[in-house]
């Protein structure tokens with residue numbers, strides 16, 4: 001049986017010591033009254049809910065999956081999911097980071113983010129139901145009309161209703177310009193929507209009284225491609241005059257998918273047979289509006305992967321301490337009791353490499369995503385317009401890295417954690433193979449990781465002549481300059497500065513090649529994003545090392561451990577960038593040469 005312990009100590013370190021949350025929040029009028037003690041209390045309670053209520057449903061939910069009843073077009077979620085959701089709603093968790101104007105608690109995004117890490121570690125499939133609802137809340141909050149906000153937001157905030165995002169169609173996944181679902185205007189101002197969506201997460205279930213689908217569709221006069229897409233709100237039950245679920249709308253689930261992982265989450269075919277919906281925002285600007293939800297979801301997917309990395313690490317560590325196989329290569333780490341026939345596998349260097357890989361990706365990911373979440377809080381709430389804009393630019397630059405780097409790393413980390421168990425990792429009993437299966441989807445949905453890398457290199461870096469990257473690089477440069485007089489920091493600062501310089505050169509080189517041949521950008525983008533991800537992690541590990549060097553003297557083993565993780569990261573994971581840079585520089589020719597016919 002796997003176990004999960006919320007990593008509260010590391011969360012406190014990241015929030016309080018690395019990011020100085022109290023000082024940050026003091027600058028944001030909306031959160032000025034919030035202190036670290038309250039943040040810790042919320043995280044502790046949230047961790048309890050995740051570990052005690054959701055975690056026990058993770059393996060059972062995976063085995064049981066969701067059930068579809070064709071006669072009623074209804075979906076039953078695994079045993080216990082519905083009760084856990086009702087408890088979640090009763091405790092007020094959905095409203096944590098929502099606007100008080102609609103019943104929210106108005107707490108910062110950075111806190112909600114940490115909470116979501118724990119929910120995902122405990123049960124990713126379950127967490128997708130409230131996670132998508134929160135995305136729908138954000139989209140309607142940003143783009144809904146006042147009447148739409150009054151009707152839908154309080155119910156999404158309370159968790160009484162859940163939300164979905166309906167983009168994908170059978171012939172239209174990455175390329176949303178191919179979308180065919182139609183929306184016909186009606187005399188009463190509503191629209192009739194007709195079409196078929198596939199792969200809609202949480203598209204149908206038994207957990208809430210109503211489901212608010214946010215659907216992309218085309219108006220009759222729509223231009224072709226992505227500039228002709230509009231966004232609609234299409235509830236499962238049409239709200240009556242009191243806003244309560246009334247008549248059943250002509251939107252429903254035609255089937256659910258049988259899939260590799262996240263079995264507890266219903267992945268639905270959603271049919272719209274003249275369903276009633278209402279336009280959100282302006283006609284033909286739907287993709288713009290949906291981007292609010294997609295960006296939130298991209299960060300959310302990063303948090304899914306961080307949660308899986310952490311829980312897989314914890315279980316692999318416990319196993320490696322217990323499982324005895326073989327003798328240590330050195331007398332120093334061998335078990336002193338001669339009666340013990342073998343040492344625990346944690347003595348073996350390569351087992352430690354696997355454990356440390358997962359640990360480093362968890363700790364690096366936690367520092368990085370907490371920082372991005374804090375930048376979102378700045379973007380939303382800072383009184384100075386220029387600070388808000390700067391934060392927004394950073395969030396835009398870093399979002400594809402959160403999505404792709406964390407999800408690739410979780411695939412690596414969960415696989416390494418499984419490997420620590422040997423054959424016992426491959427069988428279902430220990431729960432490790434589920435983490436690998438669940439982690440795989442995160443690299444695909446919300447824009448595949450290839451698409452994230454094209455977004456980073458093409459749109460976020462080359463299209464603005466590297467300006468956003470340059471400004472983030474300035475932060476790194478300031479840190480490097482400030483540490484240059486400290487010899488103890490040289491082991492971290494030297495490789496950080498080296499990689500920063502190499503990324504600048506690489507960007508210029510690819511930019512030059514891409515101007516002559518756009519295939520060069522496509523050929524370089526995936527290794528480029530991974531190099532950028534490592535630069536960001538190296539920056540945060542160096543900052544964490546700085547804090548730990550000064551605090552380790554106090555004797556707290558936490559800081560020694562943090563230093564050990566940082567050193568492992570620089571010695572064993574960062575060097576991957578040498579290979580990645582060579583790959584990125586190798587150009588498009590070797591990819592485009594083959595005649596596959």
Ligand SMILES: Cc1cc2nc3c(=O)[nH]c(=O)nc-3n(C[C@H](O)[C@H](O)[C@H](O)COP(=O)(O)OP(=O)(O)OC[C@H]3O[C@@H](n4cnc5c(N)ncnc54)[C@H](O)[C@@H]3O)c2cc1C
Pocket residue numbers: 165166167168172173174175198199200201202259267441444445446447448449450451
């Ligand atoms: C379990 C699950 C849950 C999902 N949940 C939702 C949901 O809630 N709502 C929703 O709307 N959708 C959802 N999706 C759909 C998901 O977002 C898409 O599967 C994903 O965007 C990829 O689209 P596709 O599957 O059609 O692949 P395709 O777009 O056909 O891509 C196939 C391959 O080609 C590559 N590729 C495509 N275009 C390019 C390009 N221009 N340049 C380089 N490479 C390219 C892709 O990276 C990929 O490797 C879900 C999917 C799954 C499996």
